[in-house]
Amino acid sequence: MNNHRPDRCKLRGSPAGLHLFNRTTGMNVLLDEIAVPAALHSRAPRQVSIALTNRCDLACAHCYAHKSQDELRFDAVTRWLAELDASGTLGVGFGGGEPTLHPEFVKLCQYAAQETRLSVSFTTHGHHVDRELSERLRGSVNFIRVSMDGVGATYEFIRRRSFAELLVRLRDVRSISRFGVNVVVNEHTLPELDEVARVSADAGACELLLLPQMPVRSLLAASADTLQRLRRWVDGYKGPLKLCINESSAEGFPTCDPLVQENGLRAYAHIDAMGVLRPSSYSGIGVQLSDGSVLHALDQLAHGLVENDT
Numbered sequence: 288m289n290n291h292r293p294d295r296c297k298l299r300g301s302p303a304g305l306h307l308f309n310r311t312t313g314m315n316v317l318l319d320e321i322a323v324p325a326a327l328h329s330r331a332p333r334q335v336s337i338a339l340t341n342r343c344d345l346a347c348a349h350c351y352a353h354k355s356q357d358e359l360r361f362d363a364v365t366r367w368l369a370e371l372d373a374s375g376t377l378g379v380g381f382g383g384g385e386p387t388l389h390p391e392f393v394k395l396c397q398y399a400a401q402e403t404r405l406s407v408s409f410t411t412h413g414h415h416v417d418r419e420l421s422e423r424l425r426g427s428v429n430f431i432r433v434s435m436d437g438v439g440a441t442y443e444f445i446r447r448r449s450f451a452e453l454l455v456r457l458r459d460v461r462s463i464s465r466f467g468v469n470v471v472v473n474e475h476t477l478p479e480l481d482e483v484a485r486v487s488a489d490a491g492a493c494e495l496l497l498l499p500q501m502p503v504r505s506l507l508a509a510s511a512d513t514l515q516r517l518r519r520w521v522d523g524y525k526g527p528l529k530l531c532i533n534e535s536s537a538e539g540f541p542t543c544d545p546l547v548q549e550n551g552l553r554a555y556a557h558i559d560a561m562g563v564l565r566p567s568s569y570s571g572i573g574v575q576l577s578d579g580s581v582l583h584a585l586d587q588l589a590h591g592l593v594e595n596d597t
Contacts, residue, residue, distance in 0.1 A: 329375025
């Protein structure tokens with residue numbers, strides 16, 4: 288066991304100033320009056336998502352992840368986590384596929400919680416989060432994102448799972464950590480955003496992440512009309528949940544992020560289930576990590592020394 292104390296602040300230097308972060312309390316402070324020398328700027332992204340597996344037992348049409356048996360090795364993930372933690376990354380988000388299907392998912396969350404100072408989150412469809420799993424994860428996860436595309440019949444049409452069962456699973460999710468709800472916004476889910484927000488708040492969620500539909504295979508991106516209607520909905524929103532939107536869709540939407548001076552690979556990177564480092568989960572370019580350094584691969588991405596697989 289290491290000597291990390293869960294109540295200690297983690298420091299991150301950047302062009303914006305000195306960032307103080309505490310994963311346990313959620314304290315997130317930017318001291319922008321402190322000029323941090325360039326040599327002390329953190330080289331790693333502020334947040335990194337890792338697709339532990341491409342396996343998933345759902346088949347949502349809008350999903351960007353190709354279904355396959357690809358999954359990352361425990362030793363590779365823990366090596367990357369240690370490097371990212373030492374290089375200034377503040378949080379890791381496990382995803383997929385469905386991350387709870389990875390055979391060592393719980394062990395990876397426990398490693399990150401006990402052996403690093405990274406904030407640990409994961410994104411899930413929620414249907415495998417039962418009492419047993421929640422008990423094993425409690426104390427090792429700081430935030431959970433649950434995908435909820437619409438409510439009732441709309442959710443069941445898209446996800447092919449019981450909406451009532453999802454609401455039951457949210458009780459176990461809530462027992463692990465704070466959680467938020469993700470919703471892919473398209474012509475089907477947009478009219479139900481008010482109800483999604485209400486149901487999510489009633490279930491104990493604290494955040495609603497809006498994900499305008501991206502083009503995937505034969506599926507088109509959210510239309511200009513849908514985005515315009517979404518902006519109007521955001522402008523008029525007075526609900527209890529904090530609203531967030533993914534960076535790639537943020538243009539034209541009101542934002543309040545004191546850390547916007549960090550963007551691109553300084554802000555975020557993604558590692559897919561085949562061990563390829565990408566600027567985002569939707570990007571068609573990347574660098575194979577294999578047994579190499581994440582920071583070296585980041586430098587290759589930054590300088591355009593990448594492979595295109597689209």
